[in-house]
Amino acid sequence: MEEQFELKLSNRTKSGWLIILGAFLLTVAIDFVGTNLIHGDEWQFLWCLAVAFGSGYSAFRLLKKRMVYPALVSVESDQLTVQNLANTEANAVLFTKVASYRYMVTKGVHWLIFKMFDGTKLKISANTNFGEIGNFTGMVKSLEQSAAQFRMQNSTAMLPDRSFF
Structure with missing residues (x-):
């Protein structure tokens, strides 16, 4: 039968969790660089918001694929x-x-x-x-x-x- x-x-391998950690660190780095390059409080907030949502969505799609x-x-x-x-x-x-x-x-x-x-x-x-x-x-x-x-x-x-x- x-x-x-x-x-x-x-x-559920360790490499999957390294992808999550890498995506998080990349998001923090892009937010940090963007806020230092953009001068203007409202643009900094919008930049951080766009990067946070965009990288979160990208990380989800990458995890779904991997x-x-x-x-x-x-x-x-x-x-x-x-x-x-x-x-x-x-x-x-x-x-x-x-x-x-x-x-x-x-x-x-x-x-x-x-x-x-x-x-x-x-x-x-x-x-x-x-x-x-x-x-x-x-x-x-x-x-x-x-x-x-x-x-x-x-x-x-x-x-x-x-x-x-």
Whole structure:
């Protein structure tokens, strides 16, 4: 029983946060240079306002382009495979290595967090603030069905981890 879902996932790497920091610092630098070059209080205010809104919008568009990628997620009876369609990179999550998993939605971000037996965590996320994400909840329901079937044979792996909220 393999099901496939086309999703738009969020890229949560450190380089994404460096882009945000760089955009913020560039905005501050442009505001500083502009206010020193423009002599006149009303023009300085308008310059700062235009740069702030323009760079904010540009940063959002850049983040949307850099931090969202199309992916093909396959839910199988013993694993979950995430294939990045932008660079054809594929990652597999074997159910035998997963101690527990949790699905949650916070501020428009859908999270699927796997806690491995070795203590590491693997996070898959999709951000609705950047646009349509696809059928993420359908993928989670399919994963829960596959995990329930898998737990019949292996009761210590793929346990659903519930939030305390």
